[in-house]
Amino acid sequence: MSPALIAALPFIGALLPGLLIRSGRDVAAMVCGTATFVALLGLCLHIPAIMAGEVITTRIDWLPQLGLNANFRIDGLGLLFGILILGIGLLIITYARFYLARHEPVGVFYTYLMLFQGAMMGIVLSDNILLLLIFWELTSLSSFLLIGYWKHLPEGRQGARMALTVTGMGGLAMIAGMLILGNIAGSYDISDILNAREAIQASPLYLPALLLILLGAFTKSAQFPFHFWLPHAMAAPTPVSAYLHSATMVKAGLFLMARLWPVLSGTPEWFYIVATTGLVTMVLGAWIGFFRDDLKSLLAFSTVSHLGLITMLLGFGTEAAAVAAVFHIINHATFKAALFMTAGIIDHEAGTRSIKRLGGLRKLMPITFLIGTIAALSMAGVPPLNGFISKEMMLEETTHAVWRGNANLVWAMATVGAIFSVGYSLRFVWQVFFGPERDDYPHKPHDPGIGLWIGPAILTALVVLIGLFPNTFAGWLVDASAGAVTGGHPHAHLALWHGLNMALKLSIVATLGGLLLLILNPRMLAIRDRVWRPDAKAMFDGVTQAALYLAYRLTDRFTNGSMARAFVAFSMTVLLCGLWAFSTGGYSGATRPMLPIHAIPLIGWVLLMIATCCMVAFHRNRLLALVLVGIIGLIVSGSFVYLSAPDLALTQISVEVVTVILLLLALNFLPKRTVLDSRDGKRGFDAFIATLTGLGFGALSYVVMRSDFALPSISGYMIENSHKLGGGDNVVNVILVDFRGYDTFGEITVLGIAALAIFALTETLLLGASGRRLRNWVYDSRRAGARHPLLMVVITRLILPISLVVGAYIFLRGHNMPGGGFVAGLIVSIALVSQYMASGFGWAQSRNRVPYHAMIGAGVLAAGVTGIGAWFAGYPFLTSTYGYVKLPGIEKFELASAMGFDLGVFLCVVGAVMLALNSLSRIARQAGETVNAEPMDINPSRIKGGR
Amino acid sequence: MELLLSSAIGMMTAAGIYLILRRRSFAVVLGTTMLSYAINLFLFSTGRLVINQPPILQDGVTSYTDPIPQALVLTAIVISFGMTAVTVMMALGAFLEGGDDRVDMPRADREPGVSRGDAGEGR
Structure with missing residues (x-):
């Protein structure tokens, strides 16, 4: 299956729940699951080719002038992430079906989820960084929707906003970084960038680009000091947390670092920024997580810690560390998704996820106990589970890392992090499942139905299987993706037993330390509660408040509700910019004679x-x-x-x-x-501003008119080809309906929209306060005796056919002589309006058979259809053609397809003008203007007949 | 000739801006109309002034005026009619709805408390 189609399938899936909204949540889950499954199948079909070292690509030129191409590629790294995103996505879709309550809007949820999934697939499959950026922003947006899914919860809304602010700002920085990167490499295609390592690292812009890109990656992957958004995003429904924070959203930053690893890594800057940030985040996350009572919050900080671990490994810049990083990405996704789902089950069934109110669930929820314990032990790094193997590999790598000449610092810190990691994992198991059964659970806990536990069970089975047979179940994927990261052909040595080496000793220290922490936990909690600690949310709120305050202060200065003030600010700015541009532009005097x-x-x-x-x-x-x-x-x-x-x-x-x-x-x-309600001073000031602007504008136009064209004009082309290509002698008309037809198409559409807006405004004016006001309207000026005088009625009727013929003539000759659809439309409108004015609204309206709205629509349609017609001849939109026709009786004449377009212009102009005027007359009728059925107030024929 | 046209453009601009700075809606409508005249003439003049050379192709004639600004201005004239019509409707609506024809936003209509900066969390 084409990579582009794999990336598109989730988006197609996103549409379906909306369309099937009435079919219930089973159908919604089913269609989303099917779309995901098909995409996963399509991806897996590529496995043999990727194992053989191929890269599957699709290239679609989108905006080649900008370097923006919809290029997709699947290599080992994309395959790994694709399997994680789609595979865990499939489990989450199942889980969410049983997790969400019947009354919740499930269709919306699935649409958001599929959008998010598609955006993630887009990131991992893009072969163009501009395309990647689009998907990157899309994940920020769709995760915002997912985190804030429970709109009634203030924490949900605030958490969603915080996540969007932090990741969105990082995304902006990353756009700048990516543009710099693309500029250095000379291409925005990832394949090309990956080949430009020397050029990029030698460039003076390497460091700025690196910093900006890392800002994007770190905010997304919740690295210190941007880690604070992730725990607040836990206000989301658990399926969302499980998906976003185990396998997808937060891994996007890691993915990016891995994707660009070949070109960015290996420098001291990379090592010190990335490895240090990762190390600090790992220790800090584990430390905070250890003290958390809310299960999801504990898991959130544990996620922060593990993301730090992977970041650190990528920061080391060695091939072996990259292998460990990739392997831990797989392992973390499996046990963390399972743990989140377990926490969700406990929350769902016991009614709380606070450790303080739980305990003794071992007997009450045996299946959940089994799943949760195995996954948590893997998180702690206990053999023979998969978390153990990758943790060993991580510790092994830290012993080789030298930080500023100090060979012991990194592994010592990493061990501290590992101790706390064991601590919180054991806490999760011990304080939730063991201990005495309680009688004050909010709900009576029991194991859920299979729908909820099947997902985590599958993942836990993987945890065990990868632990026992790492090479069978994960080795090939690790090799392929590590190969894609490093660009080499690494072979991972995945095994439970590596001998009694340094890593094993550290691992034993960590496990024992963690056990000790578990025992000390209550006392440590008490001490920690007494010590002040920074509150990230308060700081974040403070900063956003300050920014808001500044923004309001600034905008209020210019716009305080006074239009004049805003306009003065605007015209002065334009004037000053103009003066500045002119004074720096090198004007050398008039070159054209007057x-x-x-x-x-x-x-x-x-x-x-x-x-x-x-x-x-x-x-x-x-x-x-x-x-x-x-x-x-x-x-x-x-x-x-x-x-x-x-x-x-x-x-x-x-x-x-x-x-x-x-x-x-x-x-x-x-x-x-x-x-007159402005003071003399104000008027004097306004006159001063107006004079300045007038002088500036006048001077500008004088200078323009007296200077020759700075660049050769394209008008020559238009004049030369007007007859040859457009078949018309009136160059202005040919430009309007042919060369620049697309502009004109836009403009008649705008005109139509303006008329419809006027119509809609009138509709509202006829109701409510203004409607009442109109009904009680008292005319303050004296009325004319005969509103529809005989003479005018007769003259306009005589003129009507003549003006219509003139209109038709102006229309037909427009291609070769002055005229065309615009002018003809206006002339016909005037002829029609004069009928309304002379003979009265009622009489005239009863003779009008085409509603003006329809006329606007028909106009836009006619222009559009003419444009589309060109497609059938194999030409681009709005290409025109012409030919000569000879009919008996009259001279040979020209027939151009542009005439259909001009007819659209004509209809649109007539419709718009008439609708606007008609709307105004509706207001008059509301105000009690009498509507006449007879054309004349004083009709001689009637008077005679009456006698 | 250039001097005449540019002074006319400047004059109409000044008049337009002065009228837009008034506080009543009809003056603002007149002002935008004046400003559209000035701007349309300016756009037109960027093709440079040429007399008696209309852009209608004829046999034996080789020099024509610049047709592109003309095409631009032609649609601009029609669009500015649409804009005037919408502005007039808005002025009318504001007058009928609000009872007076001031263009400034009444103080009561501005979002309360915003300028004091207590917007943000939880709002």
Whole structure:
């Protein structure tokens, strides 16, 4: 099965519980399990090839210009992690089915779980670090959803947020690190990066890249000092904890360190940062875990400790240490998942997971006892279980490690960690299962059904089998994945008995020390309770509070609810940036000659200036301001005509008409005059800001117009190929419907959305407080005697067919002459609006058979279908074609497929303009505007007939 | 000619910004309209000013004005109509709903307590 498909299967599985939400939790669990199983099967089919040393890859070019390719690969390391993720995932899916209560939204849970699983598979199978980063962020997000699954619990929400903050921040740092890494290597493909070890380690950017990447890995894998999020994430349902914190989420950081091990490791920086962090985390996690009473919290800190152990091994940078690390990843996943599930069973059946309230469960829950004890002993490192073998290997490696000239420090510290590790493992067994039976359990404990214990039982069986026959059950996988990590061909010597060596002695010391700790535990707890210790959550909260406070202070300074203040800040920023850019840009004076000034443009300019000044002076008289807007728009269209832009002039002038009608309609329901409520000082300040910005913008445009193009323009191509490729002589139109058709497609969609938003706004305005206000509306101005005068009705009707023909003509000629869908749409809208205005809404609406919403939809659809049509001819989206047609009776004419697109533009414009105006008239009708069935208020024919 | 156009652009920008800085919604609508004129003209002018050379291909004519800014501005004009329409509707809605046509957010509508920084955990 293709690696890409294996990574995609969990995502497909994530969709199914949502679709089958009504079929119940059995079906949801079944489909997710099936998807996982198929993926696992597909993965396992590759085992023989990977054992033979092959790497299975799929390459899909996604955005090759950015170096972002959807490349997937399966090598030994990916195989190991894939088996862990999918295998334990399968057990968790089963377990969760029986763990979650009937009333809980199981479909949602499974969707999150599968999303998470897919993201994890994506990480371990990606062969491109940019792709890996996407999946990396996806695990942060989906684990956030999983940890906060019990939304009603504040701890769940806070834990989820903390996990997201810490891992998300680490992820951001990692993005930077990965980009640096890719830049040094010259490729973002992992296969290429792995071959660039010398270049990367010699680069001056090696250390920054290493630090940033490790920040991502350490936050994800809960390494000190970022370990604090993991215990708080225990507020999640136990299946989530078991999955995230044994086999998947926290192992992602380890995976990354292992994946990049060949290129990053082997330097002193790597050793001191990674090995030291791992060692500290291992000891610290074991120490804290030993004192925890909550079973899940104990296991969480134990996870932190074991992750530290593996990190340390990877940090040593030797092949033997890498083998031990990989082997311990397998072992930890098996016993820790089993232990988490055991803790969940105890919580589920006894009603508590606090050690203080438990004890004596050995007889009450024999199966759970058996499973939990074996797994915990493996965690402690007791022979003949798998945890023992990897712990021995770890201790053996620590005896070879030299930290700053000190050969004893590392193994001594590691032994301390191991002592506490034995301590908490024995505590888990002793204080939960042994001791006297109690009569104050919250529930009467008993063993659960097979659904809950089968998962941990399988894992525990593996714990024993790997312990007894390590080479049969794990050796091949360890060899393959360690080979992928180191790039060599290591052969792991996995055995229970290595002779009476240093590691064995340390192991014996650890076990005896752990037993001693168990005896001393109550006294140590009492002492520890009296000593102050740092509270990570309080610190985290303090930091986030401070950041929030600063952010609010900063944003409040600019936006305090006053739009003017925000706008002043914005325009001043733009102005200053512009000035700065200009002063550093090396402007060398005007290079284009000025065009001569003729009389007519000068007159237009004077008119424009006067109108603008009047606008500022009289804007409070709203009707006058509207007239001035019309004048200014007219002069702007005139300047388009003068400056060789006929299409723009046509568009501007027709938009002007609809804008003025729109504003007039709106003005009906707004105050007729603007109240003067700003002080002189404020107005003076505003005028100052406005003048500065105006000067800046004017100067900028002057400089632009007087300079030649800095780079060769692409316009030449458009002009040259407009006829050849687009089949049209109007270059502007060809650009709109052909060369840049995709932009236009977006723009008509936006226009349609704007019109629909207006419609929706109107809907809400007709209800509630504003609706009541409208129903009680009193018109304050005198009404016209005849609202629909005879003369206007007659004229508009005469004009209608003419304007429609003009519209059609403008539309048809648009490809070769000024015109096109936009202009034609506006002209037809104006013709229709004038019918509404002259003959009244009721009369006009009863003659309209196409709803305007549908027109917008049809427009977007027509444009889209035209675009898709190109696919069938084997061309990319929106490629147009044209040909010439000869019909009898008329001249030969051209037919371009772009015309279908332009028809879409036309329909969308008509629909949008009409819907916007129509919405405003609905408000008028709500306000008691009479709706006429007859077109004219005074109809001579009717009067005559009446007599 | 360039001087005329750039001074007109500057003037309309200044008028637009002054009107946007007013406190009443209709003035802001007028201001955005003025600003759209100025910006559309500016975008158009980046193709440099050319007289009597429209971008309509004709036999025997070799020099044309730059068609790309024109295509950009054409859609911008139509979009700015859509924007004006939405703004007008919002102004109308605010007036009908809130009873006055001020554009600033009333103090009572701002999230209480946020500026004091007691947001965060548990909220």
